[in-house]
Amino acid sequence: MIKLLKNLRKKEWLLALICLILIVVQVWLELKMPDYMSEITVLVQSEGSQMSDIIHNGAYMLGCALGSLISAVIVGYIVANISSTFSMNIRKRLFNKIGDLATSEIKQFSTSSLITRTTNDITQIQMFIVMGLQLLIKAPITAVWAITKILNKSWQWSAITAIAVVILLSVIAVLIVIVMPRFKIVQRLIDNINCVTRENLTGIRVVRAFNAEKYQENKFEEVNNELTSKQLFNQKAFAVLSPTMYLVMYFLTLSIYFIGAYLIKDAMMTEKLSLFGDMVVFSSYAMQVIMSFLMLAMIFMMLPRAQVSAGRINEVLDTEITIKDGTIDKDTTDERGTVEFRNVSFKYPDADEYLLRNISFKAEKGETVAFIGSTGSGKSTLINLVPRFYDATEGEVLVDGVNVKDYKQEFLHNKLGYVSQKAVIFNDTVKNNVAYGDNGKGEITDEKVKKAIEVAQGKEFVEKMEKQYDTDMAQGGTNVSGGQKQRLSIARAIARDPEIYIFDDSFSALDYKTDSVLRKELKKYTKNATSLIVAQRIGTIMNADKILVLDNGKCVGFGKHKELLKSCEVYKQIALSQLSKEELDNAE
């Protein structure tokens, strides 16, 4: 938390200081009020006092109240400012940082967790700052100041107030000790409920096929019962808090009056009146003391949650960026459109096992190189090394004869046209989706967008849409089909005019016919571009210039389709397992 607060800028610290001063003023004014209150009380009480005196004192008190209101408003304004700006800046830092993370790091955090960290966790921190800046400063000041004000009035009263504070704090402490660990259990049980429900939902067919509805229900009921009983315990324990709080406060007032009655009774005549005034003042100061301790307790209850959020944010901010940017931002060799792997091995930083082992090959300009293998064989990982989503653990990946690590990433990316496995569609128009990003060659014209969509076999469906190229895509592209999304994301790569295309299993959602037509058109359109294709379907890669067969991260075959059918057992098996499908739809 403290570490995160270091992100506050000078201006914000200055504002916080002003806040502090204003809060001191506010506390001073607020503590001044009981004086006037007692003054008024005494005036009202004693005979012969002048109305003007009462009004006078009332005006002072209102003045104090107004002053405190004004300073509270200013503090509120400043706090709103600080907290908003602070969370804006932290969010920005986090966003930038996450942009710099390597894919493996993002996988480690998981995208959904990163989203929560950038949104929810920051909101938590923001809430805490708002509360903290006001209460955390105000409560102790009020408490200490109020205590000094009442300390020398009467020890009996002070003692009773101290007892009240101790009782309150111990009730809260006991509650925290009892309930807090159970809160964690409740959290776990909620996860369990989720888990059991998710199981039932994902396995709905199996559940029904096995007539296991009752089984699932019983399982759910078990967790449900446990959750309910734990939650009941927690909430019932907390139900003690509020009545106790009020009870302590009321009893305190009552005790102060009762003790006051005795004190007044035994006092000298001269002291009686001032004692009475003191009593009224004391009871209101005592309330202030109690309230400020309550506020402190509240903050300490909030703190752990904010702490967790802060920790989660810091975790991301502290992650070291493993992908360091290179320096080369212009071509230094004559090679164009080549990709070469030299003895490349890859494993995740903390993993024992290699995902890729000693891969070497070279794709020449205009060639199509395909990668195939069973799931988990490392195909995607392999081509993800080219745009530096990961860096090779050993060996080198060269693009145009230069190690990718030496390129400035922006320059490297301008050479590439990457199409991911899962089509990414932004919440924008079709045109802007295709013309996305910056390819270092100036703006992508509408002409080019249209041509790219046409090559990607998307012209027909795009032009059928109401606003054609200006149609808005929903987030995640939910308003078009999977195949259409994939065609748009392929068009996006085409519009960039890259030297090297990377297709990470990007044809899987297309039907066989579209798949083959698209690839033919693409070949025609981009004669000189190199293509790296990962695919599951044999049909997609059959005609590639080179096919690299992966099995458990190792290259077990490299060559053309026909050769591999004869020489590579793994390839042959994959091919045979798919031919049924292929042959029915594929005209080739």
Added chain:
Amino acid sequence: MPRRGRRMGPGAGPAPAEKAKDFKGAIKRLFKELKNFRILIYIALILAIAGSILSIIAPSRLSQITDKISEGLVVNRENLEKITTNITSSLGEITAGMQTSDLSNMDISQIPDEIKNSAFKEFEIDGTIISVNDQIEFLDKMSGIGEDMTPEEIYSKIDEMPESIQTVVKPFMDMDAITKIVVFLVCLYLCSALFTFIQSICMTDVANKFAKSLRSRISVKINKLPLRYFDKHQAGDILSRVTNDVDTIAQTMNQSLGTLVSSTTLFLGTIIMMFYTNWIMALTAIGASLIGFILMFVILGKSQKYFAQRQEELGNLNGHIEEIYSGLNVVKVYNGRKQANEKFDILNEKECNANRKSQFLSGLMQPIMNFIGNFGYVAVCIVGALLTMNDIISFGVIVAFITYVRLFTSPLSQIAQAMNSLQSTAAAGERVFEFIDEEEISDEKAVTKRLDKSKVKGEIEFQNVVFQYDNNDKPTINNFSAIAKPGQKVAIVGPTGAGKTTMVNLLMKFYDINSGDIKIDGVSTKELTRENVHELFTMVLQDTWLFNGTVKENIIYNGENIDDAKVEEICKVVGLHHFIKTLPHGYDSIISDNDSVSAGQRQLLTIARGMTQDAPFLILDEATSNVDTRTEEIVQRAMDKLTEGKTSFIIAHRLSTIKNADLILVMKDGNIIEQGNHDELIEKNGAYAELYNSQFEL
């Protein structure tokens, strides 16, 4: 006292609740559903009201204490007068001859002691004897008292009086009465606290048990919905109803119902009490607060707007973040980060501004409330003082009103907040009830026939089966007819989308067919319960579904009478035994979602699970597609064991696995375009032959 519910913290603010589509309807429904908890709720509400009433009564009693204490400040005038009259009369005797009747102007010291002693007589007031000397001393001190003296000076004179006079004249503090009131108040406060506590306990009980019953109902409901429901709805949506929505209902209900009732009682009660005590003061208090409330509602209205705006901006920002994070690879490679950052900055700043405004406005609430309180205090004091001076009210009334003002201001904001959370309750309730009210699978009570698992021969006949998914415009299965004889191995081949998996769904009665019939041993599945049909089939699917639990639990699943030996035997057959033995706890090892159990092993586990069922029919839906080639061999062997002697349906892409099938159905576009065994189909030289031969052409 019963002022529950969260205080409006400076940061919390009234976030706009998610609005229900039909607020009234949702609340009505909620109360209907709460019927079983009626008694507890009534108790809670009555206690809330009682608690509020007690906390209204308390201030008037507290004011009595103040009254009593302040009575103890005033000199006992009656006794003072008595002394004065006594002394004056004595003096009168002396001065009869001196012609001065003015006591204070007389120089007492000039009177000789003898005269005094003979003139003054001892007298008794309230059992205290005032001696002659004391009377003389009194006279002595009193002589210095003039009209222009302040009360303090008079009081200090009294402090110098002789003891006997002090005892008599000193203010009388009625400790007995005070103690009585204190005891009464202690009881009152205790009762009130107890009421509040019991009320919270009741509501907590109701809320949690209600939540539990809702969760159970959702859980049961899940298994009663037709499968087509899950085609249209995401698991995440249902999950959030089970947890988030139910939680919201429980929490907000717990908070809002009690608060609403007690706050309203408190509010109305305070108004009544105020008018009952003194109408002028009541008007003052209400008037003073009214100005503040108007201000507050203006701000509240404004801040609602900004809150909505903030919520919207936050939504936009989060949307953007989600979009960029999930497409980060594309963003990077397309050098779209600059573009993303620019948009992020704009959205971030917009959010910041909206947040600042809403935060500020909502932060105003608390200080303004405080100010209203203080303003009310001063107003009450001034008006009260005026009235006290004119002897219309006692001082205690002012003290009572000071509390009334406080009691009066807090419930209004609480009512506003409770209404807000009630909105959330309604919205969440609507979503939960919507799910619970969802149409269930058709009732099967009328079904009378039943096939005994052990007596089924194993014949299945499809007669002109037609089936169409709800959201499709043309049938997926079109006029499908085929017969599978007992013990036959039937393979279904065809391209994706040909309707192979749909066939399985129909066989399992997951979906009802539109027309035609599927008969098992000549009995239409329409005449059998789903449970009965499921009992007859063992099904192994492409997606390997395992749950959090031990290996053994996963294999036995819902099965009955399956002992450890049987599990072990099956695992040996499937070739899992060795693997399971290598796990840390053998058969009792926990399998969780992302474990070291590979896809192939998961598949084998599901096959083992299938084998425990020992059903006469078997369905294997691409059960080997997720498995690499080496594992597939093992799975294949296991499956062959599974299919022995059973009528089985196999869907697979690999033609080699189905070559030995007794019947091969070649499907395309929901129709069987060919059927027969391998040799017949090859001879026919149709689609299947083409398919099969193409393997060797390449």
